[in-house]
Amino acid sequence: MNRFKSTIEDFDKINKEDPHKELVNGKEVPKEWIYGVRMSEMLMEFCPSASEILRLAARCQHIKRWVIPREEFPMDRKGYLLWRTKLKKFHGELAGSIMRQNGYGEGEIQKVDDLLNKRRLKTDPEAQTLEDVVCLVFLKYYFDGFIEKHREEEGKLVDIVQKTWKKMSDKGHKAALSMPHSEQALRIIQKALE
Known part of the structure; x- marks a missing residue:
């Protein structure tokens, strides 16, 4: 199996652990897993020539998001921004460790981290x-x-x-x-x- 496919599978495996469910076609599915799938599908529809790195970033945009609940931060604008900043850092680090295990180099990992953190x-x-x-x-x-x-x-x-x-x-x-x-x-x- 190639590294791209195995990385996507690893992202999905984690997101399938989401305890929060969403009803899709009458069936309950893990919320962040279906979000990742929708991100990938929309990316391929919107930009069929998307690079491998961009495709990885789209799939792991919300990886394991449920472990940092919004409720743990003040329910105001400042609290929301703090929560989002902490999430982006977490998503980048987790995605990076999975990419590393699958043979991606530090430059590629940094690029996904940059995309997830909306740099540039x-x-x-x-x-x-x-x-x-x-x-x-x-x-x-x-x-x-x-x-x-x-x-x-x-x-x-x-x-x-x-x-x-x-x-x-x-x-x-x-x-x-x-x-x-x-x-x-x-x-x-x-x-x-x-």
């Missing part, structure tokens, strides 16, 4: 592609649930879409607008873009 977002096209894919996966699979959860806070929903939009490239915007959206999601997206 505006200067590295692969970092921008990964950011676009993260946003597209959110809009396709998680936005409707987010709307349900924050139904009474339309201003917050519009703000989230505007922030998401700012992170995306023109190519990402086109992909987002060409996706099928629920009526409620489309209304909020249109409001955000006015």
